[in-house]
Amino acid sequence: MLRSGAEYIDSIRDGRQVWIDGEKVEDVPSHPMFKPIVDIRARIYDLAYEKKTADVMTYTDAATGERCAIGSKPPTSKADWQQKRDSVDAVLSDVGGVVTRVGDETTGEMWSLFDGQQVLNEIDPQFSENIRRHVERTRIEDPFHVSANTDAKGNRAKWPTEQDPDVLLRVVKETDSGIIVRGAKFETAAAYANQAFVKPTIADWGNAPTSEYAVGFIANMNAKGLKFICRSGFAQKDARDFPLSSRFDEVDTMIIFDDVLIPWEDVLFYRHTKAAAFIRATLHRYSAFPYLQRYERWADLLLGTAYLSAQQTGVKMHQGVRENIAKVANYREMVSAHLTAAIETAQTSPEGFLMPNQQILFSGRALASKMLPEMVHTVRDISGCQQSLLPSASTFDNPEAAEYLNKYFAVDTVSADDRFKLLAFTRDLLNSDYATHRLTFQLFAQSPPFSHQLAVYNNYDFRGAAELVREAAGMSESTNISNEENLARVEKEPSEKVSV
Structure with missing residues (x-):
């Protein structure tokens, strides 16, 4: 049930296409711009195995008897929230600084969508089943889960249809296997994550009941057609002069969706603006x-x-x-x-x-x-x-x-x-x-x-x-x-x- 740091590192050696400072990265975990923060994420996984921190980082799953990470456990009691708070404190104390995009803060966005199952059922019961399955999978497998929110946007005074329609991520085709999406999203840590919850940033859909931009899904970060273009980092500074910059830079990434297939089982909502409006309204109730x-x-x-x-x-x-x-x-x-x-x-x-x-x-x-x-x-x-x-x-x-x-x-x-x-x-x-x-x-x-x-x-x-x-x-x-x-x-x- 629990991943080790080594297993996490191996999971992102999957041939993904990553660029930083004009260089195409051959191996993300060992690249000097990514290695410090990848090592910290791996360290978080390893804390679940260490005697000193195992109890604060994990809990025993009632159904399977296996140990699972507390960060991805859906909260049902005050004790759950206190343990989540304690586990984050343990991580930050162990690494000696602040890391934000490490998974515990983004998993809650899926819990918000889980709360919207009544809305999803009005659209398509399959979407409700999809979110239930992904919440459970994330709880059990504890992948490094991030959240892709911000689009390139273009001219915000215009609708996407009045300019390059790809300024906001959209569905360009439906197939028997799933939907084909095109566009770009900004997301911290995406280049070294396992999956992302991708959703629209439009807050006002007007009177439109449906839209090709009203789509939310789980994207595997090794999907064919994904490209990662990262901002320049701070990690190569001398640690003596820059003890924070050299270790805690969480690299921000533009994710290019170049006609990427999203299987139907990974689609959480699609076309209906009511579902998109609901998730924007409740997105951060946990996170x-x-x-x-x-x-x-x-x-x-x-x-x-x-x-x-x-x-x-x-x-x-x-x-x-x-x-x-x-x-x-x-x-x-x-x-x-x-x-x-x-x-x-x-x-x-x-x-x-x-x-x-x-x-x-x-x-x-x-x-x-x-x-x-x-x-x-x-x-x-x-x-x-x-x-x-x-x-x-x-x-x-x-x-x-x-x-x-x-x-x-x-x-x-x-x-x-x-x-x-x-x-x-x-x-x-x-x-x-x-x-x-x-x-x-x-x-x-x-x-x-x-x-x-x-x-x-x-x-x-x-x-x-x-x-x-x-x-x-x-x-x-x-x-x-x-x-x-x-x-x-x-x-x-x-x-x-x-x-x-």
Whole structure:
């Protein structure tokens, strides 16, 4: 049931066509741009076998008695969510940084579609059966599962039919074996993943009941006709100078679907815009939780960096410094509190899963996203300018230069080596190309920040607050608000717009 790291690595040695920096990659797992992050994903698989972490990474399947990964288990209890939270924390602590696209955060999107089986049954019962089978397969086999959302889009002021129709992924042909799709999608980690849940990004279908763009499916990443064109990476930097860039770059990829056959058994919905609108409206009801948990770990890194920097330089006694450190601590605990509360007040989904409290979860995500840039700059302010003036580690290796560097970088009981390591880590966390990329990714990986606010609005039950004011103001009952209209709008006006 459980995969090993070696089995995962072998599974992506399948002849897929991958390009990066103008080079066609012959072997993804060993290529220097991919090897660090592939090794981390392999490490996550291996943690399930190690005595110290096996119990937090796995559970015993009641039906088979086999051990399975907790990350891909559909949640049915608060204990499931707490174990998922613990397993992610164990992974991030073991690898020493933050990785986002490793599977646990994207599997939840299929659970959202599972909750929409009533919608799928109205279209074609086979689609409902397909999603049930894929949820079960993912639970048992634990493939590296990612999510392909963003299209090339073209001119967003025009419909695809008014320009090159391939700017959004679409179905170009039906066959007895399945559908033929053409277009491009952007997806982090696709070049070294096993499968992707591919779905449309259109949020407003107008009055069209059907569309060749309204399609969702599971794509095997070794399918014939797939091509992967990756952005330039950060992984080849010296690990001493860039301890995060060199290990944690999750390579973003444009996946080209060059007339790719998707078998009917892998099609989750097709043509009907109602199904596409439903999945856009509910896509992140589960996956927002692990994304928010990544904000918590970023906050831990920011807080630790701020505190150690102030400690090394002896500025902790200043009131302004303490207030800024406390500000970062407040941010960290705000994120943690939303995670805890979302579990403790979890709600039963339409198909019997347990989903985190939607009001609390989406409110926490909106606040975490909005406040993150301010927290980064606050820590930058605490850490000072020296991080941007840091010589490279190789300069410290030069005996002549090292004599001066060891003298001027040492601070009382803090060695020059420890001072350099903290400054290098701080620079990579806050000021490097990788840091800027990660900040942008964290803000937009699920949806733009404005969509986070819309998700709060569309998932919030305003009846309690409205009733409180109605009674306090002495208003008639005829003006009482009903949430039925709000809930109905969720299906018509998706809470998640285009994912960037």
